Amino acid sequence: MKFECQNDLVExxxxxxxxxxxxxMDIIGGKWKTVILYHLKDSKKRYSxxxxxxxxxxxxxxxxxxxxxxxxxxxxxxxxxVKPPIRVEYCLTDFGQSFLPVLQAITNWGNRxxxxxxx
Amino acid sequence: MKFECQNDLVExxxxxxxxxxxxxMDIIGGKWKTVILYHLKDSKKRYSxxxxxxxxxxxxxxxxxxxxxxxxxxxxxxxxxVKPPIRVEYCLTDFGQSFLPVLQAITNWGNRxxxxxxx
DNA sequence: GCAATAACTATCAAGATTGATAGTATATTA
DNA sequence: TAATATACTATCAATCTTGATAGTTATTGC
Numbered sequence: 506m507k508f509e510c511q512n513d514l515v516e517x518x519x520x521x522x523x524x525x526x527x528x529x530m531d532i533i534g535g536k537w538k539t540v541i542l543y544h545l546k547d548s549k550k551r552y553s554x555x556x557x558x559x560x561x562x563x564x565x566x567x568x569x570x571x572x573x574x575x576x577x578x579x580x581x582x583x584x585x586x587v588k589p590p591i592r593v594e595y596c597l598t599d600f601g602q603s604f605l606p607v608l609q610a611i612t613n614w615g616n617r618x619x620x621x622x623x624x
Numbered sequence: 625m626k627f628e629c630q631n632d633l634v635e636x637x638x639x640x641x642x643x644x645x646x647x648x649m650d651i652i653g654g655k656w657k658t659v660i661l662y663h664l665k666d667s668k669k670r671y672s673x674x675x676x677x678x679x680x681x682x683x684x685x686x687x688x689x690x691x692x693x694x695x696x697x698x699x700x701x702x703x704x705x706v707k708p709p710i711r712v713e714y715c716l717t718d719f720g721q722s723f724l725p726v727l728q729a730i731t732n733w734g735n736r737x738x739x740x741x742x743x
Numbered sequence: 744g745c746a747a748t749a750a751c752t753a754t755c756a757a758g759a760t761t762g763a764t765a766g767t768a769t770a771t772t773a
Numbered sequence: 774t775a776a777t778a779t780a781c782t783a784t785c786a787a788t789c790t791t792g793a794t795a796g797t798t799a800t801t802g803c
Contacts, residue, residue, distance in 0.1 A: 515738050523680050525734030526662045526727075527655070532737075534653050536646070536761075543645045552780050561642050563762055568781060589769040590779035603733065608645075610729040614722065615644030618651075619634045655791075671750050682792055687751060707799055709749035 532577050533604065537562055537570045542601065542608055545580060549596035571595060579604065651696050652723065656681055656689045661720065661727055664699060668715035690714060698723065 515522045522528040533539055537559070544550060544558040555567060562570075574580045579601040585592040597604075634641045641647040652658055656678070663669060663677040674686060681689075693699045698720040704711040716723075 517738065517741055523678060524659060524662070525738045526731055527659050527734075528738060529730050529734030530653075530655070530658050534649075534655070536649070536653070539649050540643060540646050543643070553778085556780095559642060563764095564781070565763090565783090566761055569761090584780095589767090589781090590771085591769095591781095593780060603736070607726075607729040607733050610726040611648050612645055614726050615646075615648035617722070619636065619644045619647060622636055672748085675750095682794095683751070684753090684793090685791055688791085703750095709798085709800060710751095712750060 529607075532579065533607070535570065535573075537566060538574060538579075539608065539611060541567075541570055541574060542579065542597070542604060543612065545595060545597050545601070546605060546608060549583075549594045552593050552595070555595065574601075648726075651698065652726070654689065654692075656685060657693060658727065658730060660686075660689055660693060661698065661716070661723060662731065664714060664716050664720070665724060665727060668702075668713045671712050671714070674714065693720075 513524075515525055515528050517528055520531070522531065533542070540559060540562075541555065544555060550558070552567075552571075555571075556562075556564065559567065571580065571582070575582055578598055581596050581598050583594045583596065585594070634644055634647050636647055639650070641650065652661070659678060659681075660674065663674060669677070671686075671690075674690075675681075675683065678686065690699065690701070694701055697717055700715050700717050702713045702715065704713070
């Protein structure tokens with residue numbers, strides 16, 4: 506059986522997506538990205554602070570996910586100092602801020618699931 | 625805007641999550657789940673209709689993802705008939721409907737990204 | 744008879760993601 | 774002097790996700 510492609514493909518950074526929903530999910534999908542964004546929503550944070558916020562993620566994974574978020578323009582990375590121990594701060598970009606309504610919706614929904622299952 | 629997430633560990637179906645955001649993402653994460661939900665948002669669909677909606681996903685993956693969405697209570701599966709070719713319809717459950725505001729937020733954001741990058 | 748259709752499943756394999764563990768440089772603190 | 778702190782990186786490996794391809798059952802249409 507053959508199917509025609511009737512939807513418009515979306516292109517972004519050299520990747521092709523079947524729709525804008527899948528484009529969005531490619532940016533914020535994965536196990537930790539939304540959690541990181543959640544912890545950055547109110548204020549910038551240092552690497553060590555993020556680690557404390559998310560004790561169950563390994564340093565390697567946190568580092569990788571932060572890099573992807575930077576690559577996609579969601580967070581910015583600012584370094585203070587030259588020699589160790591340096592200070593590094595992560596912060597939502599304007600683009601990252603534009604994600605806050607989505608994050609809020611996800612958070613509300615997650616809270617609702619958790620509270621309803623707890624009854 | 626203020627929204628809060630309980631920082632204690634959340635348990636759900638035997639799994640532990642560091643927060644409700646990660647719980648939510650475990651249900652809707654993955655490459656195809658939100659896309660499936662998007663195509664079911666307005667009406668129930670047959671398996672073959674979903675295939676036409678999403679030509680770039682393989683049958684195996686579509687099948688697996690639909691099963692997970694059923695397992696998590698997001699979609700329901702109704703069979704009409706006994707002998708092949710049977711008719712199977714997929715439909716959002718009430719719980720699946722509760723996800724619609726989140727889906728709307730994701731869609732809006734995705735559309736915005738796509739349109740802004742096109743300019 | 745033969746192909747097409749419906750809704751899948753089976754098998755194999757590639758790719759992506761995540762984790763465990765240890766190591767790096769240098770400054771400050773005890 | 775030794776330990777601690779900072780922000781990572783390196784290596785290896787397990788696991789999870791997704792894809793490619795082919796096969797299944799029984800009915801309908803040509």
